[in-house]
Amino acid sequence: MYQKLMDIYDRMYKHFGPRHWWPADTPFEVVVGAILTQSVAWRNVEQAIKNLKQAGLLDLVAIAHAELDELARLIRPTRYYNMKARKLQAFCRHVLENYDGSLERLFAKDLWPLREELLGIYGIGEETADSILLYAAEKPIFVVDAYTKRIFSRLGMVDADIKYGQLQRFFMDHIPPDVMLYNEYHAQIDAVGNNYCAAKKPSCGECPLRPLCGFASAV
DNA sequence: CTCCTGGATA
DNA sequence: TATCCCGGAG
Incomplete structure (x- = not known):
């Protein structure tokens, strides 16, 4: 086989x-793209990421503290923007509260325990978790x-x-x-x-x- | 199963 | 106008 x-x-x-792949400048940008691309064409995600960057909100701490309405407005091209604003913030707050905002510390965990942890975060299902694991954390999944x-x-x-x-x-x-x-x-x-x-x-x-x-x- | 709810393409 | 797009939650 x-x-x-x-x-x-x-x-x-x-x-x-x-x-x-993955078309992104940083691991955090991979995470953002993985959430934003759910059920949406990638070209829409590119515009949303550009909007976040221009607003200074392509940043874990910034998103954790941002207003949901502002986040939603910036990611509007990706559809389901209210849900996705919540999802982005849920991930960022999880890392901020449990890993002092450090993606590297989160990604230091072993593959399968890390996968279970990601699946526990609002908005992260199997495909999104695996995309984060492979393309941001560089784990073999x-x-x-x-x-x-x-x-x-x-x-x-x-x-x-x-x-x-x-x-x-x-x-x-x-x-x-x-x-x-x-x-x-x-x-x-x-x-x-x-x-x-x-x-x-x-x-x-x-x-x-x-x-x-x-x-x-x-x- | 339904809801979420933009934008490019033909 | 119809269709499709790097899904997940309730």
């Missing part, structure tokens, strides 16, 4: 090249998302209604825990999902995984 998963990886990488499930179920490798944890275990059982590899693998999956493997009208003709995909053959 390792060979097959790496064959898929190689085909994607040759097609798209390096994706340079495989990030799974809707694209991953759709692509690998269409490839015929997993069940269409597989749960998040099961799909994550599928990858981590077969691919050695390497931060750089997990980083690039998920980024490549996103590129396939974003450009070709759409839910309704997939563009199978140009997909680098077409030769391996039973779904593409049927389209």
Whole structure:
């Protein structure tokens, strides 16, 4: 299975090249982006982060003490801005109160205890937690998302209604825990999902995984 | 399951 | 106008 998963990886990488994920200047910016991108296109997140930066609010302590209305106004492009303002503040206050505002101290924890702690913070579910763990804390955990499930179920490798944890275990059982590899693998999956493997009208003709995909053959 | 509730694209 | 986008809480 390792060979097959790496064959898929190689085909994607040759097609798209390096994706340079996560697009952020600092680990804290990764966290902010991970929360803001929930169910929203990344281009909307870029505008919101720009707004926060200009307002001097792309900062853990500043967000912890900010007014929710002001936060919401700045992140408006990311939709669900009232909920996300609460989520950003919940994370920042957690780190401020328990780690003296230091992300490094939070990230010093071991992978799985840290994951459980992140999941306990309001607004952080499995995908957001794993994105923070891999792309900000640089822990070797495989990030799974809707694209991953759709692509690998269409490839015929997993069940269409597989749960998040099961799909994550599928990858981590077969691919050695390497931060750089997990980083690039998920980024490549996103590129396939974003450009070709759409839910309704997939563009199978140009997909680098077409030769391996039973779904593409049927389209 | 519903709610949350912007912006680019075609 | 319809659709989709790097989900999570209640």
